[in-house]
Amino acid sequence: MTDAPPRQIALVDDDDDLRAAMAQTLTLAGHRVLPFARAADALEAIDADFPGVVISDVRMPHMSGIDLFRSLNVRDAELPVILVTGHGDVPMAVDALKAGAWDFLTKPFDPDALLASVARASENRLLVIENRRLRAMVDTAIPSPLIGHSPAIERLRAMVATLADTNIDILIEGETGTGKELVARMIHQRSRRANTQFVSIACAAVPDAIAETSLHGESVAGRAPLEGRLARAHQGTLFLDDVDQSGPALQAHLIQFLEDRLVRPVGAREPQPVDLRVIGCMMQQGQAATIPPALLYRLAAVQLHIPPLRERREDIPLIFAHLLDAAARRFRRAAPPVSRKVLTHLLDHDWPGNVHELGRLAERLALGLEQEPVSDAESMPLDERMDAFERTAIIEAIQATGGDMGQAIERLGLPRKTFYYRVRRLGIDLRKIRGLDA
Numbered sequence: 303m304t305d306a307p308p309r310q311i312a313l314v315d316d317d318d319d320l321r322a323a324m325a326q327t328l329t330l331a332g333h334r335v336l337p338f339a340r341a342a343d344a345l346e347a348i349d350a351d352f353p354g355v356v357i358s359d360v361r362m363p364h365m366s367g368i369d370l371f372r373s374l375n376v377r378d379a380e381l382p383v384i385l386v387t388g389h390g391d392v393p394m395a396v397d398a399l400k401a402g403a404w405d406f407l408t409k410p411f412d413p414d415a416l417l418a419s420v421a422r423a424s425e426n427r428l429l430v431i432e433n434r435r436l437r438a439m440v441d442t443a444i445p446s447p448l449i450g451h452s453p454a455i456e457r458l459r460a461m462v463a464t465l466a467d468t469n470i471d472i473l474i475e476g477e478t479g480t481g482k483e484l485v486a487r488m489i490h491q492r493s494r495r496a497n498t499q500f501v502s503i504a505c506a507a508v509p510d511a512i513a514e515t516s517l518h519g520e521s522v523a524g525r526a527p528l529e530g531r532l533a534r535a536h537q538g539t540l541f542l543d544d545v546d547q548s549g550p551a552l553q554a555h556l557i558q559f560l561e562d563r564l565v566r567p568v569g570a571r572e573p574q575p576v577d578l579r580v581i582g583c584m585m586q587q588g589q590a591a592t593i594p595p596a597l598l599y600r601l602a603a604v605q606l607h608i609p610p611l612r613e614r615r616e617d618i619p620l621i622f623a624h625l626l627d628a629a630a631r632r633f634r635r636a637a638p639p640v641s642r643k644v645l646t647h648l649l650d651h652d653w654p655g656n657v658h659e660l661g662r663l664a665e666r667l668a669l670g671l672e673q674e675p676v677s678d679a680e681s682m683p684l685d686e687r688m689d690a691f692e693r694t695a696i697i698e699a700i701q702a703t704g705g706d707m708g709q710a711i712e713r714l715g716l717p718r719k720t721f722y723y724r725v726r727r728l729g730i731d732l733r734k735i736r737g738l739d740a
Contacts, residue, residue: 309333309334309353309354309355309420309424309427309428309715310333310334310336310352310353310354310355310715311328311333311334311335311336311354311355311356311357311420312336312338312344312347312348312352312354312355312356312357313325313328313335313336313337313338313357313358314338314339314340314341314344314356314357314358314359314362314367314370315338315339315358315359315362315386316339316340316359316362316363317359318339320359321337321339322337324357324416325337327413327416327417328416328417328420331417331420333420333424334354334715334716336354340362340364340365341358341362341364341365341366341367341369341370342364342365344356344358344370345365345370345373345374348374348377348381349377349378350377350378350381351431352378352381353427353428353431353715354424354427354715355382355383355384355404355420355423355424355427356370356371356374356381356382356383356384357383357384357386357416357420358370358371358383358384358385358386359385359386359387360385360386360387360388360391360394360395361387361388361391367385367386368385368394368395368398370383371383371385371398371401371403372401375401375402375403379402380427380430381427382404382405382423382424382426382427383398383403383404384403384404384405384406384407384416384419384420384423385398385403385405385406385407386406386407386409386411387406387407387408387409388408388409389408389409392406392408404419404423404426405419405422405423407419425642428642429639429640429641429642429645432619432640432645433639433640436619436620436623436640437623447481447484447488448462448481448484448485448488449617449620449621449624450614450616450617450620450621451616451617451620451701452609452614452616452617452701454609454613454614455609455614455617458485458606458607458608458609461606462485462488462489462492462606463492465489465604465606466488466489466492466493467492467493467494468493469579470579470603470604471560471579471580471581471582471600471601471602471603471604472486472489472580472581472582472602472603472604472605472606473545473581473582473583473584473598473601473602473604473605473606474486474581474582474583474584474605474606474607474608475583475584475585475605475606475607475608476583476585476607476608476609476610477585477608477610477654477656478585478655478656478658479655479656479657479658479659480608480609480610480611480656480657481608481656481657482543482583482608483502483541483543483583485606485608486500486539486541486581486583487500487541489539489581490538490539490541490579490581493539493579495537495538495539495579498536498537498538498539499534499535499536499537499538499539500535500538500539500541501531501534501535501538501539501540501541502541502543503516503517503531503540503541503542503543504543504544505542505543505544505545505547505548505552506543506544506547506548508548508549508552509549510549510550510551510552511551513549513551513552513555514551514555514568515528515530515568516530516531516552517530517531517532517552517555517556517559518530518532518533518555518565518566518567518568519532519533519565519567519568520567520568520569521567521568521569521570522568522569528567530565530567532559532565532576532578533565533567533574533576535576535578536576536577536578537577537578538578538579539578539579539580539581540578540579540580540581541581541582541583542556542580542581542582542583542601543583544583544584544585545582545583545584545593545597545601546584546585546592546593547584547592553593553594553597556597556601557594557596557597557600560580560597560600560601561600563575563576563577563578564576580601582601582602610653610656611653611656611657611660612652612653615649616697616698616701618648618649618653618660619640619645619648619649621657621660622640622648622660622663622664623640625657625660625661625664625665626638626640626664626667626668628664629661629664629665629667629668629669630668633665633668633669635668635669637668638667638668638670644667646691648660649694650690692724692728693728693730695714696710696714696721696724696725696728696730697730699713699714700732707721707732
């Protein structure tokens with residue numbers, strides 16, 4: 303049997319011997335069993351956030367398994383309830399199945415049939431809980447375009463808040479689709495220049511022949527003056543998009559401007575001072591060599607790095623939930639639930655297009671235009687796929703509890719020894735996850 307993460311099982315049966323036998327079967331299969339001799343006790347203990355499955359005998363005194371199911375179904379219609387019946391109770395169990403019960407087993411039943419039903423119900427319950435968790439995170443997320451709780455994005459948010467109200471020039475680096483212009487606009491909108499212009503220059507698209515006019519403008523007798531980008535950004539922010547892709551002429555004019563902050567319209571007699579902040583962006587650190595040192599050192603008073611999604615995988619489900627919710631609103635549709643297959647794909651894929659690529663997937667799924675993606679992990683052998691799933695579950699639990707091992711163990715429903723055994727077997731670096739190691 304594959305060593306899968308344990309699930310919580312509420313087991314309700316007034317027969318002590320049968321309850322003990324079923325509990326032993328489930329425990330040996332790796333599940334965490336919560337036994338109850340009375341349905342009323344189970345009803346008191348199980349709430350709408352119960353992260354597991356309910357197994358209940360049908361015939362019990364005071365409150366039957368059918369009554370227990372009905373009460374739980376009102377509390378949480380998505381809670382899986384498996385009913386255990388005698389032959390005479392099958393019609394009642396079938397009616398309960400039509401009303402939303404997960405499954406029923408007829409005594410005597412094969413233990414493997416019980417475990418198979420529990421496995422399916424548990425997987426479904428995990429998915430329901432995960433979708434609820436993502437929805438709650440979307441509803442209570444920090445009001446910032448920089449979505450996520452990874453240490454890298456927390457640091458970036460803090461840096462944006464620190465730098466916004468300064469007048470210092472900034473160079474932002476990051477891969478395509480990571481949101482470099484988004485960060486630049488955040489800095490502008492949180493600064494004292496927020497009510498002024500944010501002027502963007504696509505540096506790669508400015509030919510050398512018009513670089514001077516594009517930046518400085520033109521003043522020719524007998525014609526209306528042509529305002530350049532620098533004058534247009536006066537008292538605001540100038541954003542140099544892909545500055546590492548700019549041509550030699552544009553780079554030379556930028557170096558001069560960053561040195562003296564003067565606008566020199568072509569044909570004008572005197573230069574004019576302007577007050578603006580410059581924020582540039584480039585692909586990533588390795589591209590710095592394509593920018594002349596004179597430009598790099600003048601522009602990069604502070605450098606900000608935006609990490610790609612593959613370096614903050616724990617943020618991907620939440621970002622995707624936001625994008626899916628936004629896409630559904632744009633298309634005037636209900637946001638579809640995120641399936642286990644999609645969640646696995648989100649965590650397995652490297653996302654070379656980063657948030658842009660993630661957003662396109664969200665749009666296709668919101669429109670129902672795309673089959674569920676095939677995860678990269680599906681080409682793995684089954685045991686490797688299970689290990690990958692288990693590793694992800696453990697890491698997410700640790701990150702969700704802020705590195706509190708006790709809370710993570712409780713969240714996973716694992717015995718402490720089992721938790722640390724699996725951490726060692728899966729090669730999980732606890733210090734790195736908790737941010738205690740560089």
